[in-house]
Amino acid sequence: MASWSENPILKVEHLTMRFGGLVAINDLSFDVGRGDITALIGPNGAGKTTVFNCVTGFYKPTEGRLKLRHHDGDTYLLERMADFKISRHAKVARTFQNIRLFGGMTVLENLMVAQHNPLMHASAFSFAGIFSLPRYRHAEAKAVERATYWLEHVNLIDRADDPAADLPYGAQRRLEIARAMCTGPELLCLDEPAAGLNPRESAELNRLLRYIGANHETSILLIEHDMSVVMEISDHVVVLDYGEKISDGDPEKVKNDPAVIAAYLGVDDEEVDEVEEEVGV
Numbered sequence: 513m514a515s516w517s518e519n520p521i522l523k524v525e526h527l528t529m530r531f532g533g534l535v536a537i538n539d540l541s542f543d544v545g546r547g548d549i550t551a552l553i554g555p556n557g558a559g560k561t562t563v564f565n566c567v568t569g570f571y572k573p574t575e576g577r578l579k580l581r582h583h584d585g586d587t588y589l590l591e592r593m594a595d596f597k598i599s600r601h602a603k604v605a606r607t608f609q610n611i612r613l614f615g616g617m618t619v620l621e622n623l624m625v626a627q628h629n630p631l632m633h634a635s636a637f638s639f640a641g642i643f644s645l646p647r648y649r650h651a652e653a654k655a656v657e658r659a660t661y662w663l664e665h666v667n668l669i670d671r672a673d674d675p676a677a678d679l680p681y682g683a684q685r686r687l688e689i690a691r692a693m694c695t696g697p698e699l700l701c702l703d704e705p706a707a708g709l710n711p712r713e714s715a716e717l718n719r720l721l722r723y724i725g726a727n728h729e730t731s732i733l734l735i736e737h738d739m740s741v742v743m744e745i746s747d748h749v750v751v752l753d754y755g756e757k758i759s760d761g762d763p764e765k766v767k768n769d770p771a772v773i774a775a776y777l778g779v780d781d782e783e784v785d786e787v788e789e790e791v792g793v
């Protein structure tokens with residue numbers, strides 16, 4: 513049995529999402545393995561972002577179930593939860609296709625804002641914070657420690673006091689991941705993390721994602737168009753086309769799957785043999 517079936521953190525079961533007459537996702541099922549890097553790929557309009565939006569609670573699925581199980585065994589049915597509860601209680605964090613940092617705030621402040629919930633709690637919703645009581649000071653020190661840890665791991669510690677908007681594009685992408693990691697997620701959803709990166713930045717991103725997978729109890733689900741990134745770092749690849757799953761397996765299996773080649777090259781099933789010959793599979 514595949515590792516992702518043996519120990520899944522997320523089970524997507526019979527997910528369907530309709531927008532009026534348009535079926536964006538149709539009866540989709542797949543598993544995300546605990547500790548794995550799982551890539552969701554497919555041609556434009558295949559439904560990848562819609563899956564992300566269902567997992568993170570931005571959309572309520574028309575049908576289906578999204579079952580998330582933490583490493584301590586706590587289970588959450590995401591399709592029944594409001595989006596803020598999905599991030600806070602189910603511990604699902606995400607980044608977006610377009611960078612959404614607070615550009616006017618410093619790099620460090622961006623990571624402190626991400627830890628707003630525990631800090632507000634520790635401040636008893638301002639009182640303990642205003643009077644700087646020990647429990648608030650302790651929570652604040654912990655938040656700074658966590659932010660510093662991630663700034664070191666994304667190579668941005670030297671830029672901690674600079675406005676986030678002053679960072680180069682690739683560094684902003686890494687800061688977004690650091691910000692998501694500051695929330696201590698069990699599942700990290702990354703929407704096209706390698707988009708717009710140069711080869712050096714892309715290699716740095718790969719290293720960071722592998723580090724997260726190996727050293728933290730965070731599983732990663734990512735959407736990515738850059739096949740070199742997908743093939744290099746993924747443990748598991750799920751391929752969508754027109755809202756349906758057309759392939760699912762390790763990168764090697766998926767890379768050689770005629771249905772995937774056909775979907776990417778936009779040919780009919782009957783032409784697959786021809787295409788395989790052309791690409792030398």
Ligand SMILES: Nc1ncnc2c1ncn2[C@@H]1O[C@H](COP(=O)(O)OP(=O)(O)OP(=O)(O)O)[C@@H](O)[C@H]1O
Nearest residue numbers: 531534535536554555556557558559560561562563
């Ligand atoms: N809010 C919405 N209302 C109506 N249709 C939508 C909505 N969101 C997505 N769709 C449609 O659902 C289908 C899947 O879109 P989606 O953005 O999930 O695809 P994608 O695989 O992420 O594409 P891309 O790689 O281009 O980002 C598309 O036909 C899209 O137009």
